[in-house]
Amino acid sequence: MKHRLLDVRPLRVSPAYRRLWVGTSLSAVGGQIASVAVLFQVWEMTHSPVWTGAVGLARAVPLVLLGLVGGALADAVDRRSLVRWTMLAQLVAALGLAAQALLDVGSLGLLLLLVATQAGFGALGAPAQRTFPVRLLGRELVASGIALQHLSFQAAMLVGPALAGLVLGQWGLTPAYLVQAVASLAALYAVVRLPAMPPTGAPSGRGPRAVVEGMRYIRRSRVVSGLYVTDLVATLLAMPIALFPVINEERFGGDPETLGLFLSAVAVGGVLAGFASGTVTRSDRPGAVQLWAAGTWGAALAVFGLVGPLWLALAALVLAGAADTVSVISRGAAVQLATPDSHRGRVTSVEHVIGVAGPEIGNFRAGVVAGATSAAFAATSGGLACLVGIVVVAATNRELRRFRISRDIPDPDDA
Template identity: 50%
Template structure:
């Protein structure tokens, strides 16, 4: 058995060996994802340094959530209308320009929080417009049997970035300041742009007729976006996948409860609070490093159902636990379940969606994945303020598990769905 065969028994690396364009895009994306987490942490640090206000720090969330929602949905329609490669190149270039502007204001010590947030909105909007197009490249560059492995490898870099990005931000900020952190993000985006330019023409996709004037274009965009949503509604495997993601994020998102839970049960120790965040990322990374069996799973719908149920029940258990070690283990289990479910859902979306709709469906999946946690954290905060952080965790986790059971009972297509033959 070769070393590659031994490695593939743990992490399926076949896409990296089989497709040089995918390998270049994956490496660039890994750098960009890590640098994006570094930049996000730097923005929070800089806003706090400029204002000393938690309200302004909270405004960073709005500065990313709104353009993600609006531009993410528009980007899905554009990905099914325009050449996807050109769209990805153009939006990466715009994000790179915003990153360079952030680096300049950081290096010059700008005191304008409004300018900082405006640049964050610009960069987020650019990235969101191209997100759906970039998500289609996995199925465009890889054979169908390797798409699950490609999705898993992409998600693995995301989990690693969640863990390493904020850690590296502290070192960069201490040594070189905000300007250098943003400059690293710009360098990573440049690598992504070069890798995208070198994609084969077959990865472009798109190509629907373009309307002749603005009003017709807006009407066509709305109709095409609606057509994408109708497709999801008509395909039980897709609608069930979206429903499971919404259940997990809206009903059981735990992050907003960590500070209150730490204060109520663990003496408000900062180190413990940091461990709560790290435990989710460690669990997700551990699952991402052991995905070979998952990428070959023949029932990704069942994997999603089990993963969403484990996520909810693990978080409910964390809400009942008084021992910090037990809480950390349960959070790691929840993180692993979340990572597993994301990979299974990405596989199903890539393989069950016709190419002509893939941009719009990928955009809907992305928007639910980004907006859902925000709504879920708001729900958790409200429930905690009325009851307690433990009660909010337990009620959300149980509600998630109940909804998962309902989806399992009423959606046989999702339970039985198998990847189509190559």
């Protein structure tokens, strides 16, 4: 029974991973608090939904543009040093946010610039940071390490906004931004204590040529490309978040508490799946697991679009959130293990960009379809299209379907 629960062995066997997990978990909570504080400050300054939407744009543009650059850097320089310097820059930006709030500068442009700066340096360091579990843990624990990281992210999504409301209500903007700075310092300390992590294997090009070579590797690898296509099918065709306000208005009277339950249900499903992820992380076939999880995601969201009672809608969203977590864990482990270290930074950067852009485009698709038809049709048709797409991927990609870690991947310690 215990093998079905969250595997915490990475926290026991690797002090370096344990420090990293604690530091990045605190940083994730601090990031959520700061995100709410930024939205609150922008709204107080402008009272414009356009400008609060611009906060997302200020984050998304550098995340997409600099993510691929970060991947090329991760395959060219020591990854610990790269993450250390990018985290230091993010810490400085966090202190800048606190300073502008303390001094009551009142500059929207400065606020958005600091937000974009944080996001940009985060994008530069993210691909290198994602390679840490496979370098710190043995082959059999990589998936468990990724599961622990994803669980802490989901927990931060649940706890962070509530803490932000408490801090903002009691003490205001400056302490909220300082909490992020302190949490970032904890993550930076954990990274400084890591061993050096230069990329192994022969380098393959520099600058744009290195990025192109990373793309070529993804195209050649049926396993990695299949993992990414599966994720794109799930997010582009079935992402439901943009439909929540409309469905809430049409079926449940527009109650804001119900809208909050929709968002919480997905996160609750993710947390539950994280606590019960032992079976997933011990699976020898992460490609097949991701395919089943992505198909379940699509089916659950199709049901969400059809059902009437609130409890059934919430149950479908909990199932979708759980399936998403299983998909993220299995994909992350398979990508890290199936990619040679010489290309791991660039391949991981593509995963990062897909993770940022895919859901946003998927939400846009959902909104367009809902505008032309209805929100219920957009949710149901998107979920069914996702399910069909996953069946096609599984039928046409034998390598992904039959991928086995024990057979196809050498232990990193032996590489």
